[in-house]
Amino acid sequence: MNKLLLLVGAGVGYVLGARAGRERYDQIADQANKLWTDPRVQTKVEEAKAKAPEVAAKVGDQAKAKANEVKAKVTGHETLASDGSYENATGRIDPETGPEVDTSKLGPTDAFRPGTSA
Structure with a gap:
């Protein structure tokens, strides 16, 4: 039925359209x-x-400023070491000690790594 209406239309x-021609x-x-x-119109075009x-x-x-702003928010700090450890802005995974989450929300720094001091 819908196809028929489409064809009629x-x-x-x-x-x-042909009559208007x-x-x-x-x-x-x-x-x-x-x-x-x-x-x-030409004045406005010029x-x-x-x-x-x-x-x-x-x-x-x-656009450059916005890109720099986004770049600042995304630290780009992401590493995968040959020993299997992994680290990014939200924490790290150590094959020996397991996952560690950055609860400070400051990103990876020595302050949140066990056994290190800021």
Whole structure:
């Protein structure tokens, strides 16, 4: 039933579109061309072109700042040693002593490792 309605709708659209035909298309194209060539529109286009490099530089700077902010949050401190020990920002795993979780939430430092001092 849905396919039948789709086909009927497509047929009606085709017939109505064909009746409007090329003449209506030309009217729409002509109106679009008049709008685009309007001096007020072209003034705004030129203003946008002039501002584009400035905006691009500003967006680039903001992206770099945001990337540095994210980089600061993600420490990147992640190691896997040949003895099988592993360490990241949330804790470490030692094959001999087992897992250790950083409850200080300060990331891996000597302060949370047993047997070491800050």
